[in-house]
Amino acid sequence: MSADIKITIIDREGVEHVVDAPTDMSMNIMEVVRAYELAPEGTIGICGGMAMCASCQCYVHNADEVAVPEMNPDEEAMLWEALNVKDNSRLGCQIGITPELEGLIVELAPAE
Amino acid sequence: MIETDIIIIGAGPTGLFAVFEAGLLKLKCHLIDGLPQPGGQLTELYPKKPIFDIPGYPSVGAAELVDNLMEQIKQFQPGFTLNEVAETIEKQEDGTFIVTTNKGTKHCGKAVAIAGGLGSFEPRKPDLENLAFYEDKGVEYFVKKPEMFAGKKIVIAGGGDSALDWSIYLADIAAEVFLVHRRNEFRGALDSVEKVQALKNQGKINLVTPAEIVELKGTAKLEAVVVEREGQREEVACDYFIPLFGLTPKLGPIADWGLEIEKNAIKVNNALDYQTNIPGIYAIGDINTYPGKLKLILCGFHEATLMCQSVYNMLNPGKKYVLKYTTVSGINGFDGTRKEAEKAVVKSIE
Numbered sequence: 001m002s003a004d005i006k007i008t009i010i011d012r013e014g015v016e017h018v019v020d021a022p023t024d025m026s027m028n029i030m031e032v033v034r035a036y037e038l039a040p041e042g043t044i045g046i047c048g049g050m051a052m053c054a055s056c057q058c059y060v061h062n063a064d065e066v067a068v069p070e071m072n073p074d075e076e077a078m079l080w081e082a083l084n085v086k087d088n089s090r091l092g093c094q095i096g097i098t099p100e101l102e103g104l105i106v107e108l109a110p111a112e
Numbered sequence: 113m114i115e116t117d118i119i120i121i122g123a124g125p126t127g128l129f130a131v132f133e134a135g136l137l138k139l140k141c142h143l144i145d146g147l148p149q150p151g152g153q154l155t156e157l158y159p160k161k162p163i164f165d166i167p168g169y170p171s172v173g174a175a176e177l178v179d180n181l182m183e184q185i186k187q188f189q190p191g192f193t194l195n196e197v198a199e200t201i202e203k204q205e206d207g208t209f210i211v212t213t214n215k216g217t218k219h220c221g222k223a224v225a226i227a228g229g230l231g232s233f234e235p236r237k238p239d240l241e242n243l244a245f246y247e248d249k250g251v252e253y254f255v256k257k258p259e260m261f262a263g264k265k266i267v268i269a270g271g272g273d274s275a276l277d278w279s280i281y282l283a284d285i286a287a288e289v290f291l292v293h294r295r296n297e298f299r300g301a302l303d304s305v306e307k308v309q310a311l312k313n314q315g316k317i318n319l320v321t322p323a324e325i326v327e328l329k330g331t332a333k334l335e336a337v338v339v340e341r342e343g344q345r346e347e348v349a350c351d352y353f354i355p356l357f358g359l360t361p362k363l364g365p366i367a368d369w370g371l372e373i374e375k376n377a378i379k380v381n382n383a384l385d386y387q388t389n390i391p392g393i394y395a396i397g398d399i400n401t402y403p404g405k406l407k408l409i410l411c412g413f414h415e416a417t418l419m420c421q422s423v424y425n426m427l428n429p430g431k432k433y434v435l436k437y438t439t440v441s442g443i444n445g446f447d448g449t450r451k452e453a454e455k456a457v458v459k460s461i462e
Contacts, residue, residue: 041401042376046230046361048398048407052157053360054236080299081272081358083239112236112360 005099010061010107011038021097029092029106030056043111049093051075054082056092057109063088067100084109114191116142118423119211119221121198121366124152126397126412127227128181133420135188136438139427140446142191142219144198144211151178152229167410177409187445193217197232199365201393209392214365223392223423226371226378227416228399232364236357238269240328250334251353255282263287267337267348269325270356271295276304278354283316290318290348292325292339328353363399377401385422386415392426394419 003024009017009032021032030045033056047053051074060068068090071079075094079085089109095101118134120127123145131141147156151174154163159175166172172180196213201224203209211219235253237243243251255261255278262285268275271293277300279291291308298305311317320339327338329347336349363376371388372379378395380386382402386394396419397412405411424433442452 040375042374046376047157050158050161055360077299078358081236081270083236083357085294110239 005097005102005104007032007097007101007103008105009033009036009038009058010105012108012110021101023097023099025097027097029058029095029097031093032097033092033108039108039111044108045093047093051078051091051094054078054091054109054112057082057084057089058092058106059086059088059109060090061088061105061107062103066102066104068095068104069098083112113210114142114193114217114219116140116191116219116221117223117427118142118420119144119209119219119224120227121145121211121224122152122227122229122397122399123147123150123192123194124227124229124397124412125154125177125181125409126229126416127152127225128178128185129413130225130227130396130416130420131185131188131190132181133417134423135185135446136436136443137420137424137433139420139423140190141188142193142221144193144196144213144219146195146197146232148195150182150192150194151175154178163409165408165410187443187447187449187451189446193219197365201369203390203392207392222427223394225416225419225423226366226388226393226395226399227397227412228364228366228395229397230361231366231399232362233359234362234364235355236360238325238355238357240325242328246328246330246334246353249332250330250351251328251355253355255354258282258285261286261352264351265349266290266352266354267292267325267339267350268354268356269293270358271298271300272356272358273300273304274356274358276300276308278356279317280304280307280311283311288318288350289316290320290339290350292320292323294322294324296321325353325355366399369393371395375401377405382415386419387422394422 004020007021019036044055046055075091117139118141120141120143123143134141154174161174162171196215198211199214200212209224265288266286267290268279269292283289312319323339323341325337326340329336336347337353339346378400380395380400386396396415398407444450
């Protein structure tokens, strides 16, 4: 059985990318974006994935269809101060890739 | 003037370990860091988090690793300039470098190693047209001199502790304070939230929520901001606008040193010694970039080691250095201490 799921990432130019994301490598959305080079290096995941910058902010488009994990306090605190925040904002680094995310659609927020 | 062999900019794990490797080569180091204590991100951002990929440590706390590094380099007596940001660098005719901090402290070194990690944390700036034009002309990101706001009309934006605290403080000295936040809720100390509520009730703080600043206005200096609330725009006359949206990591002054920057990091020659495009200036750890770069502490340690060898060769041209193992040769500290493996006792048995 494949350990990959399909997720859709809309880059900062509005281009949709349907990518295979592995569920067995402890990866998160931010790391998938970097792995597929969907955002220029140095503009995403600056803090390394510790919810200490908002460079991986993304908008979750179908949270009603896909079971996205709940926001943790660190993520909430960072989004409190970040720019371009919407109701569906999340930090990509805090969304681990799991089988439950099959079909997830996220859009990268503008670079700060 | 502080004089040393290697000026290390950044006192995170990579910068600290560079002191050890330099010490083995009899090179003295002085570290500069904008933070008030050594350790970089490890101490400042996640001191209690465990790190699992330091060789020899199945798990080590970030602060514990820093403590161990400090213990390891103690015998090499590094100097520290803390709470100051390296602002300028000048290369002298004799090949040495003068690094001056934002507080005017001057350091002279034969080589410079930039180990700045994420860089320096700078205020997160709102995406507003002409924001840069109004900086220092009404737009301030810090409240450095509270007295300059006395009797003025001030607009503060933000929803965290800083926005709350400064609204409270300035409410007493300013002519008028507007606190604008995009949500109705504030995230801060309960005490601060309650104080703001009380000051709002007393008419000392004008609370504008949920709202955002969408435009700045003024000719020579800031004269007003435009606040958008529930689709309605309103102009608010003011002398100062203070956006307080936290900090974000940037390269900082280093970006203006003439170094080759790529992907928001300093490009180095990793095939040789992590030197930048300026001979004598190196970049090690998370702040550098090269093909195959991995931002890991253990990679920073490796880069620091090769950097020190390169500095040694640069300062001692033609001198042959034979790599020694500390297990065999021990360590001679600059403080007169010596560490070495215990010698086996040779004794005949009668």
